[in-house]
Structure formats: C-alpha cells, structure tokens
Amino acid sequence: MTMRSNRIGLLTALLLASTGMPAYAGEQAVIIDNFAFQPAQLTVDAGTTVVWTNRDDIPHTVASGDSTLRSPPLDTGDVFRFAFTQKGTYRYFCTLHPHMQGTVIVR
Amino acid sequence: MLDVSEGRRDALKCMLWGGAGVLWTVAGGVPKSRVLAPAMADETGDGNFSFVQISDSHIGFAKSPNMDTPGTLRAAMDQVRRVRDSARLLIHTGDVSHLSHDAQFDTAAQIIGEAGLETHYVPGEHDVLVDDGKNFFARFASGAPHGGWYSFDHRGVHFIALNNVQNLKAGGLGNLGAEQLEWLERDLRGRSASTPIVVLAHVPLWTVSQEWGWGTADASLALTYLRRFGSVTVLNGHIHQVMQKVEGSVAFHTARSTAFPQPAPGAAASPGPIKDVPAGKLRSLLGVTAVRRVQASTRLAIIDTPLGG
Helix, strand or coil: CHHHHHHHHHHHHHHHHHCCCCCCCCEEEEEEECCEEECCEEEECCCEEEEEEECCCCCECCECCCCCCECCCECCCCEEEEEECCCEEEEEECCCCCCCEEEEEEC | CCCHHHHHHHHHHHHHHHCCCEEEEEECCEEEEEECCCCCCCCCCCCCEEEEEECCCCECCCECCECCHHHHHHHHHHHHHHCCCCEEEEEECCCCECCCCHHHHHHHHHHHHCCCCEEEECCCHHHCCCHHHHHHHHHHCCCCCCCCCEEEEECCEEEEECCCECCCCCCCCEECCHHHHHHHHHHHCCCCCCCCEEEECCCCCCCCECCCCECECCHHHHHHHHCCCCCEEEEECCCCCCEEEEEECEEEEECCCCCCCCCCCCCCCCCCCCCCCCHHHHHHHHHHCCCEECCCCEEEEEEECCCCC
C-alpha cells in the first residue's frame, strides 16, 4: 500500500515536472516576529499561497512598492494570504517599519 | 477571573514610567523642558508661556508591560491638569491610537479633552493605517490642508506641525516628501529670524538609529530652512524614550510614551516594547529626566539618554 502510494506520488511528480507545471502549489509560511520577516527570502513555485502570520506584539503590514501586495494592518495573531500566480521577484516591506523587508521569489 | 490587585499593581508600575508629560516653558524665546512628575507643583507662574507635550498614547495596545493604556494616558492628563493654569497648549506628537480604530480615537479624544486645553496633534504611523489616515486628520487636524501638515502662531511662537509617517519607502526612514518641504519653505519665508520656532513631528527629524528606521530621510532639507532662526525646538515622539540633541540653534527632543517604553538603540534585538521592567530600573528611569535648559549655539551633542536597555 505504502509502496504503491510512493510510486503514484513519484509518477505524479515526474508527470508535473515533464509538463513544466509546479511540483507543489500549496502554502508557505512567513512568520513576522521581533520586527522581522522570517524567512526574509522565500522561494516558491507559481501557484503557491504565502501566508504571513504576525506573532509580534506590534502591528505590521506586508506591502510592495507597486501595491501588488497590500495587507491591512496585521495585529498580533492576524494572518495575510496572497496567492502568487506569476513568476518573478516580489520585494515587500512593512509600511509602519520600513526597515523590515522581505522577498518572495516565484519560479 | 481577573486578579484585580495584580492588575492594579501593574497599572501603578506602568504609571511610574508611562504617565509623564513634558512641560515646556518659553522664556526669552528659548523653550526649556521638564518632565512632569506626580508631586510637582505649578512653578510656572512667572508670566512665561508654557505648553505640555505628550506622545505615543497607543490607545488599543493591551499587552505586556501595559494592559491599561487608557489608564496611563489618564495618569498623564492628571499631571497636565496640575499645570493647567500656566500651560496654554497641549501637544500630542502622534501614535494617539494603536490601530487607527474609531473606538481608539474616541477614547483618546475623550481622555485628552478632559484637560480642557487647546490641543494640537501630528499623526504617528499607527494613526494612518486605514484609509490614508482620513479619520485621524478629520478628528485631530481638521484645519490642515491636504497632506495633514499645518502651522499656527501662539504668543509669538511659530509652531509647525509636520507629517513624516506616510508614503514611507522600503528600507527607509520617516519621510516628509517634496510637497511638504516646499510648503515648509514657503511657510518660513519672510519670517523674522528672531521668531522662536517649534517643530512637531512624530518620527525624529534627526537620525537616532538608521538600523531601526528612527529618523527622517529628507529632514536635512527641512533643517536648511530652519537653521537661520535663532531658536528652533524640534519635538518628536515615536521612540518612547527621552533623547535630546542640540545642533547649532536647533534643539531636538523626543518624548516618552504614555503607553510603554522601547529600548535604546542597540540595547535589544528589536525596537519592540520593553516588557520586563524591574522596579529598581523604574526608579532610576524616573531620576534621569529633570530640568533641561535648551540654549542656542551649543555644539552638537546628545545631552540626555535616560532609557538604557
């Protein structure tokens, strides 16, 4: 049973790889804590939803200069999700504390 | 069930460092400051013009080390009321609220309004989180034109209220912007160099910490317009600790928060609230900020840094 599942998984992965589709398009987490995005740089496949969670005592935002990303203020415990469908490099920062910066690379 | 006595003890502890305003007296065109202490009597009955600065009330913040920011703001206002007869103005240098919520603005306005003093505000970044700060400006700077900056005169002192908390750039500091700088130049043009100038802005107009973004990227241009004046006092908030610096005829001051202290630059991994404030430390903090006389032509120096890590 387990072996068969693995085989199916491998087949699926090979199929996806051969058709150029993302091997995995689920969720990836970025934690906001101590006035920093962790990880500060994240590489994901197109179609991935990045989920930012504010674990800091202070509100923060997730915003890119071109307003592609523009979260509402995230208080402690608040979550912001964004599905990256286009390949590219997305730089973002916290509009309250602009020294806080992060990057999502979508391949 | 809440432990009421514990909560009250915490509130009282918070008030030791959090309840302070700063009383400013303008004598001979030179403002001097003093942190308001609970036991301080009204000592300003000498006909000079005085005003009070409070900052960073962060109404809506309710975490360690302060579960009761309305309570500590109220404690600050109790001290303001003690000098009400001599203090003519109240200045709030921003972060009135924690999250720009209507209810937070309501609570702050009600507590601050109880002092019955003419009050002027500048926005902090926590006040403009929603809808470009429209709600803040409508409530607290209703006379200000587009952009939220304005000036006014009071007893021969020219006050300039700036907005350096919007349109911030990634990796950057506080920001005034070209439009505001042009307005500032026009506002100052033609004024006598002997006019005492008081500048209000939330984020410091001098770079306290590049790493933590505690400064204003284009402040140097603003200062070129201000330097010809004989007495310029810049009052800031944002960093939740008293720091002072004198550069030529320009004196810079940052005020304490009425909500929670933040660490001195480099004293912690991040500028988040100091959560664990031991009692011994509190007493030493209280003793640090006393009378400060701001004099023109003092060489560049940081003359007070009371809040260690």
